[in-house]
Amino acid sequence: MNSKNQAKQILVTLSQSPYGGTLAREAIDYCLAAAAFEQNVQVLFTGDAVLQLIKDQHPEAIKQKNISKTASALPIYGIENVYADQNSLDLYNLKPENLCLPVTVVSTRQIADLLANSSSTLNF
Amino acid sequence: MEYSLVVLGDPHSTASATTALNFARSLLKGGHDIFRVFFYHGGVQCANDLTTPAQDEARLPDEWAALKKQHNIDLVVCIAAGIKRGVLDQSEAERHEKTCSNLHPAFELSGLGQLVEATERSDRIITFGA
Numbered sequence: 001m002n003s004k005n006q007a008k009q010i011l012v013t014l015s016q017s018p019y020g021g022t023l024a025r026e027a028i029d030y031c032l033a034a035a036a037f038e039q040n041v042q043v044l045f046t047g048d049a050v051l052q053l054i055k056d057q058h059p060e061a062i063k064q065k066n067i068s069k070t071a072s073a074l075p076i077y078g079i080e081n082v083y084a085d086q087n088s089l090d091l092y093n094l095k096p097e098n099l100c101l102p103v104t105v106v107s108t109r110q111i112a113d114l115l116a117n118s119s120s121t122l123n124f
Numbered sequence: 125m126e127y128s129l130v131v132l133g134d135p136h137s138t139a140s141a142t143t144a145l146n147f148a149r150s151l152l153k154g155g156h157d158i159f160r161v162f163f164y165h166g167g168v169q170c171a172n173d174l175t176t177p178a179q180d181e182a183r184l185p186d187e188w189a190a191l192k193k194q195h196n197i198d199l200v201v202c203i204a205a206g207i208k209r210g211v212l213d214q215s216e217a218e219r220h221e222k223t224c225s226n227l228h229p230a231f232e233l234s235g236l237g238q239l240v241e242a243t244e245r246s247d248r249i250i251t252f253g254a
Contacts, residue, residue, distance in 0.1 A: 008243070008244060010243060021254065022165070023132065023165050023254050026164060026165050026205060029204070029236065030164070030236055030239065033235070033236035033237065033239075033240060034236075034240050034243070037237055037240045037241075039240055039243070039244065120243050120248075120249045121249075122130065122243065122249060122251055123251045123253065124132070124251070124253075
């Protein structure tokens with residue numbers, strides 16, 4: 001693949017609720033594709049997107065595929081840095097043990113650092 | 125500086141695509157380059173040639189096509205997001221046994237790898253939300 005800069009650090013910010021629209025799923029698809037193309041990707045779940053990470057979802061009742069299963073694949077695709085916004089988790093009273101994959105919980109200050117240290121950010 | 129844009133919004137439901145178009149024009153006017161515009165999620169409707177807005181409204185596929193003609197910008201529609209929403213080129217229409225295709229000729233259907241490449245190669249990547 002053509003490249004001017006191999007060492008880019010991409011931060012993908014997800015903020016959509018899991019089933020209110022289809023952007024959440026397409027955003028995760030992008031993350032997996034970027035990882036499959038061996039990009040240096042970090043993923044931040046913020047706002048309503050933290051709901052995507054809840055364990056034991058049963059969206060079959062609304063004829064949807066379980067998004068947490070796809071999100072769980074992030075580490076399998078080599079995305080090791082998955083972050084969740086502390087404030088958003090607090091808003092929904094979620095703890096790391098309620099989530100479908102291990103995440104690094106980050107404060108607003110740490111999110112600012114993540115943004116500052118990324119060469120590109122994509123917001124979904 | 126070289127930019128790429130990502131358009132996520134359906135042009136007839138959100139301001140996303142029109143804002144992206146205005147931003148693109150401003151960039152080019154300011155002497156910047158645009159490598160690629162990637163249409164994803166509802167943004168794929170920007171490439172639907174059957175789009176028929178009222179006569180006094182802008183027709184987005186033509187607007188993007190004009191910009192491409194002037195500035196040689198790559199206009200890529202995510203194939204998975206596109207065909208799911210009924211935006212098909214001739215070969216996809218045949219493959220899926222549809223009676224017609226509707227992808228505007230200025231656009232091409234391709235995979236998410238095109239977005240990955242745009243992110244990798246451009247100095248800036250700007251997303252226009254849904």
